Amino acid sequence: MRHLTRRHASLAMLAALAACGSQGAGRAPVPNFVRYDGPPVTQVVVWKGQRRMQLLNGQTVLRSYGFGLGNQPVGAKQFEGDGKTPEGLYYIDRFNPRSRYHLSVGISYPNDQDRAYAAQFGQSAGSDIMFHGRGPEGNAKAPRNRDWTAGCIALTDPEIEEVYAMLQPGIPVLLLA
Template identity: 35%
Template structure:
């Protein structure tokens, strides 16, 4: 009969194996190993400056199209409030303000998303897939012509993606690896048309008041923007049958 101590050792060993499995699978790729060689120290320094531990890390990404910025936020998984870790400059853009509604429109999506893929052998160095089209996009976009393959990636070229430099994607990519490796099953990503301060929001609504599609989405994004800026905690998001969102604390 196995002793309680032996059983505990087996459980701890299995837990350690499972927690390391995603990172270890990523480290099989040359570019990921190079990213850790180049950026692990800077990642650890940033985490230390925010009193965060990579072994209990949860992250949140939000992007602002007008400003061309991607923000990386992090927290300990046992706490509720996030702190800003770093901002990255988007180095190329396509399309204009407003959501992506069909393949080939060159638009960068806007809305509530999450990272759904890690591509360590991307044509754009390293890339993090965004789950476009989400449920809202499927309802409001052009049926059967929604497109896909939207990423945060390197190489500073884009048709509807969010590119940053190869140097920056190395760092952001390994942050995401560490968060997933520490047990974060879903890394949320919110893409905004702009920073939705009251002033910016009013300007957008006034400018595009004839577009119920844009105005409705931005109203839902504004709610999430305000909740997060006030509490530094993520809002809850539900997709409605209309394509709109229920956004609440």
């Protein structure tokens, strides 16, 4: 009888722990953390005008994606709230598994030059430029507008899962017009 009581207690504890991790009403879906075991990504190149992003190992294209940009896609980001996506050389600097846009990977915008440029006009350069999915918020905007972000680069949720798995901190990101 004592063995049965311990077993029931153990099962009850496991059920309680499982409930803590379940998706309740109003919660974002749990991201799918895919694995990548191919060649390392050594550079990301983004062609804004072509809406094409490539993950490279040396000169070899490992993956290529189409994407959406900020709601003012032409020109380089200069100020917070301008709806533009930066241009120039940046680096992968953070990962957010709890992004409201499914998953997100941050780039090092703004750099010192970006901040100095905005400051001479009494403005902020902005921040939080990411590669991200659509997530529940983006799904409402994305079908109507190809370029719907505040300056980020938006992929589909399955695509950001691949990108998230393939990138590492410090990888250069070249954003071209």
